[in-house]
Structures are given as structure tokens and as C-alpha cells.
Amino acid sequence: MFVDPDNWKPSPGIAIEGTALEVVKSHSSLSIMAGPGAGKTELLAQRAAYLLTTGECPPPRRILAIAFKVDAARNLKDRVEQRCPPEVSRRFESLTLHAFAKRTLDQFREALGPDLRPSADYQIIFPNRDSWLEFQRRFAQELPALQDYNANQLSSIVHADVPKFDGDDTSNEDRIRRLWWQKTLSLRPAALTFDMVILLAIAIVRAQPIVRDAIVATYSHVFLDEFQDVTSRQYHLIRAIFENTPAVLTAVGDTKQAIMGWAGALPQIFDRFAEHFGADSRKLQFNFRSNAKIVNLINDLSAAFWDDPVRTECARKNEPSPPDALEGWLFEDRAAEGVALAKFIKDSLSQNEKLGPHDFAILARLDVNGIERRLAPQFAAVGIKLTNEARMIGPVAIQDIMKEPVYLFLVSLLKMAHGVRQGSPFQTCRNILAGLEGLDISVERDAGRSLRMVQDLVVQTVELTARRAPNEVTGEQVGGLLITPERKQQFLRTYREYQNLEYLEALVSACAVYFDECAAEANSWAGVIESLEGKGAVKLMTIHKSKGLEYDTVIFVEFNDDAFWNSADDVNVFFVALSRARERIRFSLTKDARGFSNVNRFLEKLQESGVVFHEVT
Numbered sequence: 269m270f271v272d273p274d275n276w277k278p279s280p281g282i283a284i285e286g287t288a289l290e291v292v293k294s295h296s297s298l299s300i301m302a303g304p305g306a307g308k309t310e311l312l313a314q315r316a317a318y319l320l321t322t323g324e325c326p327p328p329r330r331i332l333a334i335a336f337k338v339d340a341a342r343n344l345k346d347r348v349e350q351r352c353p354p355e356v357s358r359r360f361e362s363l364t365l366h367a368f369a370k371r372t373l374d375q376f377r378e379a380l381g382p383d384l385r386p387s388a389d390y391q392i393i394f395p396n397r398d399s400w401l402e403f404q405r406r407f408a409q410e411l412p413a414l415q416d417y418n419a420n421q422l423s424s425i426v427h428a429d430v431p432k433f434d435g436d437d438t439s440n441e442d443r444i445r446r447l448w449w450q451k452t453l454s455l456r457p458a459a460l461t462f463d464m465v466i467l468l469a470i471a472i473v474r475a476q477p478i479v480r481d482a483i484v485a486t487y488s489h490v491f492l493d494e495f496q497d498v499t500s501r502q503y504h505l506i507r508a509i510f511e512n513t514p515a516v517l518t519a520v521g522d523t524k525q526a527i528m529g530w531a532g533a534l535p536q537i538f539d540r541f542a543e544h545f546g547a548d549s550r551k552l553q554f555n556f557r558s559n560a561k562i563v564n565l566i567n568d569l570s571a572a573f574w575d576d577p578v579r580t581e582c583a584r585k586n587e588p589s590p591p592d593a594l595e596g597w598l599f600e601d602r603a604a605e606g607v608a609l610a611k612f613i614k615d616s617l618s619q620n621e622k623l624g625p626h627d628f629a630i631l632a633r634l635d636v637n638g639i640e641r642r643l644a645p646q647f648a649a650v651g652i653k654l655t656n657e658a659r660m661i662g663p664v665a666i667q668d669i670m671k672e673p674v675y676l677f678l679v680s681l682l683k684m685a686h687g688v689r690q691g692s693p694f695q696t697c698r699n700i701l702a703g704l705e706g707l708d709i710s711v712e713r714d715a716g717r718s719l720r721m722v723q724d725l726v727v728q729t730v731e732l733t734a735r736r737a738p739n740e741v742t743g744e745q746v747g748g749l750l751i752t753p754e755r756k757q758q759f760l761r762t763y764r765e766y767q768n769l770e771y772l773e774a775l776v777s778a779c780a781v782y783f784d785e786c787a788a789e790a791n792s793w794a795g796v797i798e799s800l801e802g803k804g805a806v807k808l809m810t811i812h813k814s815k816g817l818e819y820d821t822v823i824f825v826e827f828n829d830d831a832f833w834n835s836a837d838d839v840n841v842f843f844v845a846l847s848r849a850r851e852r853i854r855f856s857l858t859k860d861a862r863g864f865s866n867v868n869r870f871l872e873k874l875q876e877s878g879v880v881f882h883e884v885t
């Protein structure tokens with residue numbers, strides 16, 4: 269049933285040799301540092317496939333993959349699902365640290381003493397500056413010391429640790445912390461920030477070794493993806509559970525893509541990890557993503573901006589790079605820029621039939637909504653759709669909706685109902701359904717059952733949609749048909765990230781709204797499906813959202829002082845954008861921008877590295 273470790277092969281098209289192979293097969297904890305496109309995510313996916321299929325992670329034990337952002341968690345899960353059969357990938361759990369902490373609290377809440385135990389229906393709150401000032405104002409009489417601190421300081425004090433309810437308070441900070449926690453925990457439902465959830469999860473595993481043992485017994489291996497973005501509190505939870513246990517940890521990251529410094533990401537995290545988990549470190553030296561010209565540019569700029577640059581080698585160096593791989597454009601104003609970008613993409617599409625609109629990404633640091641308003645009409649004028657996938661529909665960004673199992677389930681059924689086979693909709697639908705129904709499709713009887721269930725659903729979808737034009741069917745009808753109340757309960761039980769029914773319902777409504785938007789613009793079901801999959805549109809997103817993704821052509825807009833203000837993260841943000849491109853990158857500047865003094869250092873280095881900036885009239 270298991271593959272012999274010596275006969276294990278990576279997935280087709282993936283070359284795993286040398287250090288990478290050593291990492292895949294490692295029995296000890298390791299940290300892997302590597303530059304962009306070095307295959308860090310792929311390496312974790314291959315290691316998961318290796319551990320699960322060879323029995324190094326034997327059933328019922330599991331792999332726990334923790335990422336620090338929702339997108340990274342989903343990316344990794346998607347890759348493992350693409351590379352392993354469902355009965356294997358089911359033992360791979362990929363979730364954010366927040367979701368993991370919340371799950372720990374939800375499962376073991378009773379282990380907390382009465383002073384710290386929130387009500388079972390607690391809500392997550394996101395206090396902003398005004399909330400802290402309101403707290404200060406309301407309780408100033410009870411605790412005058414509150415007035416000595418500003419909003420940021422109050423947040424730090426409250427989240428430094430769980431409060432002590434016994435013994436004497438030693439300081440004002442202790443008293444402030446205790447007051448906040450008392451007030452929020454005594455609300456019905458209780459109100460907790462995510463940091464409070466993490467602190468409570470730490471308190472549980474510290475106080476109850478049996479809980480810690482249960483978690484460690486579940487997971488033989490732990491992956492930490494995008495580890496450069498971990499904060500001190502998050503890292504504490506990982507230590508509190510896994511330090512000095514047999515769990516084998518694999519942390520991957522790129523210190524040069526650390527763009528969460530503003531959110532408290534820990535510097536020197538890899539050194540700490542080595543110290544606490546005895547983890548040796550490894551470096552990956554190839555860039556599998558970008559062509560030689562782009563890799564050279566990344567190397568040149570790394571040498572210019574960092575004291576400790578690591579040169580990466582282009583794994584594709586024998587392939588030719590396009591002559592126009594790197595260019596800068598300077599436009600008179602934003603209106604001229606919009607027209608030219610639309611024309612550039614339209615011309616590129618007509619010159620290269622292998623490209624689709626979704627191979628182009630427009631990246632900006634900020635204000636993608638404003639950029640969408642500005643560019644969308646100009647793109648529409650030449651027949652190109654632009655999707656701002658960072659736009660929120662209800663509580664979720666479009667790009668997150670697209671990765672949701674609920675959404676994939678709906679889209680796969682629409683695809684089958686309308687004969688679209690690309691992307692294996694049958695497998696997607698059956699795997700999700702098997703998970704929901706608890707069926708093991710490697711067993712013949714369950715395989716047959718899941719097949720019949722899929723067929724039934726396809727018939728229902730055909731009945732609802734086939735004889736009508738897309739804009740005659742609403743998203744609500746599709747959602748109501750396929751995501752019944754019982755099905756919602758199944759999703760809640762199966763996908764732990766769907767934390768409660770309220771969230772799931774908001775998500776289903778968001779899917780419906782997005783369906784309506786796609787249907788309104790398309791004149792065929794194939795067109796709707798293309799839009800639903802984000803295929804027929806050029807992508808517009810923030811650089812933060814582009815992390816972990818890649819595109820044939822990346823156009824970097826608003827490269828000016830509105831978006832770069834000499835923050836500590838500027839250089840890393842710039843590198844993240846640069847390294848998303850496989851074939852071509854464009855830097856687009858407009859003379860009507862506020863100014864270029866903060867980005868001048870990038871512009872100078874780009875020109876020194878051979879990027880030619882044309883004035884476009």
C-alpha cells in the first residue's frame with residue numbers, strides 16, 4: 269500500500285535533486301531559506317506527498333501545515349491536493365496559525381479555569397484605535413492609569429500575556445490587562461481578539477500537558493510556510509506545543525520577502541528556530557519561475573539593496589528570454605497610461621495565442637479599488653475584462669472566494685452541467701463530496717455512491733440552468749439548489765476553517781453575488797464559467813495579495829511616492845512584486861503622480877541593471 273521510499277518519485281515536471289531531495293526525505297527538523305521562485309511551496313507539497321505515500325507519516329497520523337496568511341495556507345493545500353489522491357491528501361491539514369489557535373481553543377476551552385474561559389459562542393473582534401480610546405474613556409474613573417497610555421500601548425499591554433487573576437497586581441499594566449480581559453470575557457457572547465485566542469491556546473497547552481500530548485500524537489510532521497512572517501506570539505504557540513517533542517518541523521521562508529514587519533513579524537526568526545528546535549538550515553539556490561533576464565535583474569538588485577545577497581541560479585537558463593522582458597514606461601498622465609496598458613495587453617494577446625488575459629497581473633501597493641475604477645473602462649473599451657480580485661464581497665475578497673471549497677463545489681457542478689472539462693471538475697466535485705459525506709473513494713462501494721451523488725447533482729444543475737441564458741438564473745438559485753441547509757452542516761463539520769454558520773452563509777451569499785456579476789457580463793455559460801474561474805480577465809491586486817502567485821507578465825503601476833513612503837518594508841515589497849513575473853515585467857510611471865523621491869533609489873538601480881525607461885507619448 270505504501271511506496272518504498274527509495275522508489276518514490278516527485279510529481280511529473282518537478283525536478284527534486286540534491287538539497288531539495290534531502291529536505292523531502294529528512295527525518296529531522298530543518299529550516300529552508302530560499303529566494304523567490306525557488307520552489308519552497310512546491311518543496312513542501314513534494315515532502316507531504318513523500319511522507320504520506322511512503323508511510324513515513326503513517327495513518328492515522330497527519331501533517332499539520334501552518335501558514336501565516338490565508339492565501340499561503342490555501343496555496344499549499346491546493347498543491348498537495350493536486351499531487352496526491354484524496355484519501356492521502358485528507359491527512360494533510362493546511363491552515364493559518366489563527367485558525368489553528370482558534371481550533372485549539374474551541375476543542376479544549378473547558379480546560380481553561382473559569383476566569384479565563386470565554387463563552388462557547390465567543391466572537392472575534394478587531395479593535396481599532398477608536399475601540400482602545402473608548403475603553404480608556406469608559407474606564408478612566410475606575411482605573412486612572414489608563415490615561416497614561418495611547419491606543420497602541422494599550423493594545424500591547426493587553427496582548428502581552430493572559431492576565432493573572434490571583435495574587436496582588438504589581439503594576440498598572442497588570443491592572444489594565446486584567447480589566448480588559450475581565451470586560452471582554454464577561455460579555456455574552458465573549459469578545460476575543462485573535463491575539464487573545466492565541467494566548468488562550470498557549471495557556472491551555474501550558475496548563476494541560478494532556479492536551480499538548482494529544483496534539484503532538486495527531487501530527488508526526490509540522491510544516492511552517494512563509495515562516496518569515498511569523499510574529500512573536502504566534503511563534504510562542506508553536507514552541508509551547510512542539511518544542512522538545514518528537515514532531516519533525518520543516519520551516520520554509522524567504523527573509524527578503526518579509527513584508528509583515530509592520531504587523532510584528534519577528535526578525536531573526538530562523539536563528540531562534542534553529543536554537544529551539546535544533547533545526548539545521550538549508551538553502552535552495554535555483555529560481556524555477558522566472559527567465560534568465562528576470563533572475564539576473566533580481567540578483568543585481570539583491571546585491572544593491574542587501575548586505576547579504578544570495579545569488580540564485582536560473583533553472584530555465586537554457587530557454588530564451590523575450591527581447592522585451594524588462595521595460596519601464598513613463599506616461600504623461602494616468603489617462604494615457606490606462607489606454608496604453610489596455611493596448612499593450614490586447615496586442616500581446618493577439619501576438620501570442622498561448623496567452624490569456626489571466627496571464628497578466630497589474631500590481632499596486634495600495635488603492636486597487638481606485639485603480640480599478642480608473643482602468644476598467646479603458647480596458648473594457650478594447651474588450652478586456654479587468655478583475656480586482658482583492659475587492660471584498662461581504663466578508664471575503666474575490667480571490668479568497670475563488671479558493672473556497674464551497675465555491676469550487678458550485679463551479680465544478682456548473683462546469684459539468686455545461687460540458688466544460690478543463691480542470692477536472694468531476695474529480696474536484698467528487699473529492700469535495702466524498703469529504704462531506706465521509707466516503708472513502710478507494711473503496712469500490714463508496715466510489716460508486718459518490719459517483720451517483722455527483723450525477724444527481726449534475727442533473728439538478730442542468731435542470732436549473734441548461735435551458736436558460738446565464739442572466740436568467742441567479743446566484744441565489746444556484747446556491748440554494750446545491751448548498752442546502754444539510755450540505756451547509758456538512759461543510760461546517762468537514763472544513764474547520766468555516767468557523768460558524770454565519771460566516772458560511774455570508775460566504776455562500778458572496779458566491780451568489782459574484783455569480784450574478786459574472787453572469788451579467790457573459791453571453792454564454794462557457795463565458796460565465798471562464799469568469800468564475802478568473803480566466804477571462806486581467807488580474808489587478810495589491811502586492812501583498814500577489815505573494816506566492818506568478819504570472820507571465822507583471823505590470824507594476826503607481827510606482828511612486830503615494831505608495832512608497834520609505835517604510836521598513838519598501839525593499840521587500842518591491843522584490844515581491846518583481847519576482848512574480850515568469851517572462852515580462854513592466855514598471856509604469858505617470859508624470860501626474862505625487863512624486864518619485866522615495867522610489868528613486870529603485871529607479872536608479874533598475875536603470876543601472878539595464879531596464880530601459882521609455883517616455884511614452
Ligand SMILES: Nc1ncnc2c1ncn2[C@@H]1O[C@H](COP(=O)(O)OP(=O)(O)OP(=O)(O)O)[C@@H](O)[C@H]1O
Pocket residue numbers: 281282283284302303304305306307308309310311522525556557815816817818847
Ligand atoms: N523542483 C521544481 N522543478 C520544476 N519546477 C518547479 C520546482 N519547484 C517549483 N517549480 C515551479 O516554479 C514555480 C515557483 O515555485 P513555488 O511557487 O513553489 O516557489 P516559491 O519559492 O514558493 O515562490 P515565492 O516565494 O516566490 O512565492 C512554480 O511554477 C513551480 O511549479
